[in-house]
Every structure is written in structure tokens, then in C-alpha cells.
Amino acid sequence: MMGETRRMPVTAMLGANMFFSGVTFASTAPYASIVGVETLGMSTGQFAALFSFGAVVGTFISLGLGYLSDKLPDRRILVLAAALAGMIGQGLIYLVPTQLSFMIAMGLIMPLGFSMFSQSFAYVRVYFIKHDPARADFMVSALRTVFTVAWTIVPPIAGYVAAEFSVFNVYLMSALSYAACGLIFITMMTDPGTRVANVPPAPKPAREAGAARAKLPMPIISGVVGLTIITVATRLVGMGVPLLIVTQLGGTLTDVGIYAGIAAGLELPFMLGWGYLLARLSKESILIFNGLLYAVYLYLVTQAQAVTDIFWLQGINGIATAALMSVNISYLQDAIKGRVGLSTSLMDVVAISATLLGSAAFGFLSAGADYRVVIAGAATIAAGGALVMLAGNVGQLRKARIA
Numbered sequence: 001m002m003g004e005t006r007r008m009p010v011t012a013m014l015g016a017n018m019f020f021s022g023v024t025f026a027s028t029a030p031y032a033s034i035v036g037v038e039t040l041g042m043s044t045g046q047f048a049a050l051f052s053f054g055a056v057v058g059t060f061i062s063l064g065l066g067y068l069s070d071k072l073p074d075r076r077i078l079v080l081a082a083a084l085a086g087m088i089g090q091g092l093i094y095l096v097p098t099q100l101s102f103m104i105a106m107g108l109i110m111p112l113g114f115s116m117f118s119q120s121f122a123y124v125r126v127y128f129i130k131h132d133p134a135r136a137d138f139m140v141s142a143l144r145t146v147f148t149v150a151w152t153i154v155p156p157i158a159g160y161v162a163a164e165f166s167v168f169n170v171y172l173m174s175a176l177s178y179a180a181c182g183l184i185f186i187t188m189m190t191d192p193g194t195r196v197a198n199v200p201p202a203p204k205p206a207r208e209a210g211a212a213r214a215k216l217p218m219p220i221i222s223g224v225v226g227l228t229i230i231t232v233a234t235r236l237v238g239m240g241v242p243l244l245i246v247t248q249l250g251g252t253l254t255d256v257g258i259y260a261g262i263a264a265g266l267e268l269p270f271m272l273g274w275g276y277l278l279a280r281l282s283k284e285s286i287l288i289f290n291g292l293l294y295a296v297y298l299y300l301v302t303q304a305q306a307v308t309d310i311f312w313l314q315g316i317n318g319i320a321t322a323a324l325m326s327v328n329i330s331y332l333q334d335a336i337k338g339r340v341g342l343s344t345s346l347m348d349v350v351a352i353s354a355t356l357l358g359s360a361a362f363g364f365l366s367a368g369a370d371y372r373v374v375i376a377g378a379a380t381i382a383a384g385g386a387l388v389m390l391a392g393n394v395g396q397l398r399k400a401r402i403a
Contacts, residue, residue, distance in 0.1 A: 008191050011139070014124055017079075017184045018143045021120055022150025023177035024086055024113075027158040027170045030260045032106075033239040034246060034253070035167055040099045047239075048363030050103055055356035058111035062348035065115060074195050075126060078119045080185045086113025086178035094171040111352075116181060117147075118347045121329060126196045141275050144326050148271060151264030159257020167253060222392020223284060227328055228350045228357075229385030230291045233378040234324065235358025237298065240366070240374035241310070244301075248371060251307040259310055266318025267325065274323045283331045284393045286323050291386030294320035298379035302372045 036047040065078060072078065089109035092101050124143055128136040158170045188194040245251035245259060274286060297316040304310050332347050361381070365374045 008188070008194075010127070010188065010191075010194055013184050013188060014120075014127075014143060015146050017120060017181050018124075018146045019150050020177040020180040020184075021117055022147040023154050024090070024174045024181070025117070026151040026154040026260065026264070027173040027177070028090065029238060030155055030242050030256050031158070031162060031167055031170055031253070033243050034256070035093075036102060036106075037243065038246065039167055040097075040102055042099060042102075044366040044369070045363045048359040048366075050107055051359035051362075052356050054107045054111050055352045055359065057108060058114065058352040058355070059349065061111050061115060062352055065119065065348070074189075075119070075123045076185050076189055076195065079116060079123055080182055080189075082112055082114075082116035082119055083178050083182035083185065085109055086116055087175050087182065089113050090171045090178060091175035094168050094175060097166075097168045113178065114351075115348060116178070118351070120181075121347070123196065127194070130196050140329060141271075141326065144329060145268060145271055148264055148267050148325075152261055152268060155257040155260030155264065156254075157257070159252075159254040159260075162253040162257070219284070219393045223287075223331065223389050224346070224350065226291070226385045226387075226389025226392070227287060227331070228353050229388060230287075230294070230324060230382050231328075231350055231354035231385075232358045232361065233294065233298070233382035233385065234321075235354050236362055236365070236374055236378035236381065239358070239362045240371045240378065241301065243366075244304075244371035244375065245307055245310060247369075249304065249307045249310070255307050259307075259314070262311055262314045263317050263321065266314055267322040270319050270322035271326045274327055278327070278330075283327050283334075284389060286327050287331065288386050288390045288393070290320040290323040291382055291389065294324060295379045295383035295386070298375050298382060302376045302379070 033047065036042045036050070037044055042050070068078065089105040090113070092105045092109070095101075121140060121143070125136055125140055128139045132139075154173075158173060161169045161173070241259070242256045245256055246253070277286065293316065297313060297320055300313050300316070301310060304313070328350075329347070332350065361377060362374060365377045
């Protein structure tokens with residue numbers, strides 16, 4: 001039970017917001033490369049350049065939001081602004097399905113829309129720190145699981161809609177989901193109890209504060225860099241596997257949706273399992289192990305001869321991705337203690353940097369239109385990211401094992 005009475009079921013509304021936030025991604029992400037390259041006729045180089053440009057725009061937006069989030073008296077405004085941008089951007093692609101509208105939406109509008117994910121989690125953490133601090137970490141994990149539920153349910157539905165009607169209809173699904181998120185936060189803004197600002201960090205002695213400014217610990221640096229590199233691999237997979245299914249394995253848009261749904265469905269129990277193991281294992285050890293496991297999965301994908309082979313491999317993918325997509329949130333939020341705004345910016349910077357690097361790598365690796373090469377590159381990158389994180393955390397892991 002919360003510490004103070006509220007007029008509306010905020011936890012349920014945040015759960016609904018996270019579900020619709022999942023729909024915004026799950027309905028379109030598996031099809032972005034197919035729409036851009038196969039449907040609208042962009043070259044893989046143009047597609048990569050577009051997403052690279054969007055990542056640069058997103059970097060400036062993220063830095064601006066990170067600054068504002070620690071200054072604004074009401075965090076709900078940031079989520080609402082991101083939801084509005086997402087509705088406009090995805091709606092533009094649906095209403096005007098051309099290369100130009102796709103470029104305007106993905107390059108200029110959606111970088112703000114995509115930030116709704118991290119801004120929602122920042123709001124959740126600050127809200128529960130204020131109202132029920134003992135459950136703050138649990139609620140972040142629980143709501144991340146709700147986000148994954150959307151990824152389980154929606155991709156097969158979106159695949160059916162894309163195959164039976166038009167692939168652009170998935171952007172209508174996304175736009176309406178952004179609108180639903182916006183309406184949830186507009187409703188919440190009628191209750192003063194849901195208004196939260198930044199939680200300031202506890203004051204430190206001058207000597208300790210000076211030491212903290214002097215240097216950032218190497219384990220944290222290598223962890224963030226390694227996690228960014230692993231995330232680059234996930235971006236390559238998001239672009240490459242759907243194209244591999246459709247162009248080289250004889251699959252359909254429906255198969256792409258089934259693939260995404262199976263992957264997300266298997267993530268759910270493993271997310272709970274990794275959450276349980278967090279009490280016994282360090283976040284670093286979990287992320288390192290699963291970065292390497294993800295690389296193994298991707299290597300096996302390069303050997304697939306049929307779409308069903310991809311489906312069977314989702315068992316391995318589910319284990320690895322469950323950790324990489326859930327433990328990473330708490331890892332990054334703990335990287336900068338007491339600075340939710342900066343931590344949110346760090347989440348965005350990792351995601352945006354990975355998109356920028358992943359887009360560049362996709363443009364290079366897909367030049368020969370062999371998407372197995374893209375996936376093989378992703379496998380190498382994932383393994384490299386895990387090893388970078390391992391190199392900087394060897395001492396920490398050794399101490400944990402001895403303890």
C-alpha cells in the first residue's frame with residue numbers, strides 16, 4: 001500500500017502506459033528496414049544514413065531532455081511531449097507513405113518520440129522513490145516486463161495486418177498507441193498526487209564529492225562502453241534478421257511478426273529468472289555472460305537454412321535478450337547515483353550511440369545484400385562488447401567470487 005492516498009489507480013495506469021509504449025515499438029520495429037528498403041525503395045546505404053542522422057538528432061534531444069529533466073518541476077511534461085512527437089511521426093508515415101515522409105519522420109520527429117521509453121522509466125523510478133521507495137526497483141522491473149508482454153502479443157498481429165492489408169498500417173497502430181500514452185498522462189495530470197520532480201542526491205562531504213568529480217571508476221566506464229557495443233549488435237539484428245527472413249529464407253511479413261513474438265514471449269519467464277538471480281549474481285556477470293550467449297545465438301542464425309530454424313533458435317535468444325533488455329536498465333540507473341535525469345540521459349546516449357554505430361555498420365556490412373554477413377558482424381560485435389565489460393570488471397568479479 002502506498003504512503004499516501006490517491007484519487008486514481010496510478011500503478012495500473014503506468015502499467016497501461018508501458019504496455020502501449022511496447023506496442024509503439026513492437027508494431028513497427030520489426031518492419032522498419034523492410035519498409036525503408038523493400039517497400040519504399042531506399043538503398044541500404046540511404047537507410048543506414050537516415051538512421052545515423054536520426055541518431056545524431058537524438059543525441060542532442062537526449063542531452064537537452066537530461067538537462068531539463070533535473071530542472072522541470074513536473075516530469076509528466078516530458079513523457080507527454082515525447083508521446084505527441086511519436087503520434088505525429090508515425091502518423092505521418094501512415095498518412096503519407098513516401099520516402100520523403102519516412103525520412104522526415106525517422107530523422108527529425110521520432111528521435112523525440114523514441115525517448116518516451118526512457119522518460120517513462122525515469123518517471124516511474126522517481127514516482128515510486130517518492131511514494132513507495134522500498135518497491136522502486138521492483139516496479140521498474142515489473143513494468144519492463146509489461147513492456148515485453150506487448151512485444152509478445154503485438155508482432156504476430158502486426159505481421160498479419162501487414163501481410164493482409166498494408167505494411168503501413170503498422171504505423172497507424174503505433175501512432176494510436178502513442179496517442180493512448182499521451183491520454184494516460186493527460187489524465188494523470190488532473191491528479192496533483194502524480195506530479196513529481198527530480199529527487200536530488202543526498203549531500204556528500206566535500207572531500208568525497210571532490211573525489212567523485214575527479215574520476216569515474218574504470219569498471220563503470222568499461223561497463224557502459226561494453227553495454228553500448230552489445231547494443232550495437234542488437235540494432236544490427238533488428239535491421240538484418242527481418243531482411244534475412246524475407247529476402248534469403250523465403251519468409252513473409254507474417255513470419256517476421258511470428259519471429260518477433262516468439263522471441264518476446266520467451267523473454268518473459270527469463271526476465272523473471274534473471275531478476276531472481278540478481279540477488280545472487282552481480283549485474284556485470286549477468287550482462288557479460290549473456291553478451292557472449294547472444295553472440296553464440298547470432299552465429300547459429302547465420303547457419304539457418306529456413307525460417308523455422310530461426311524460430312527454434314529463439315530459445316537461446318530469449319535467455320540472452322531477457323537479461324540484456326532488463327538488467328541493463330537497473331545497471332545504467334545505478335551508474336550515476338541519485339541523478340535520475342543524468343541516468344535517463346545515459347540510457348538514451350547508449351541507445352542513440354548504438355543506433356548510430358549500428359546504422360553505419362549495417363550500411364557497410366549489407367553492401368553485398370547478403371544479410372548473413374550482417375548477422376555475423378553482429379555476433380562479433382556482441383562478443384567484443386562482452387569482453388570489453390569483462391576486461392574492466394575482472395577485479396570486481398574476482399572479489400565477488402571470493403566473498
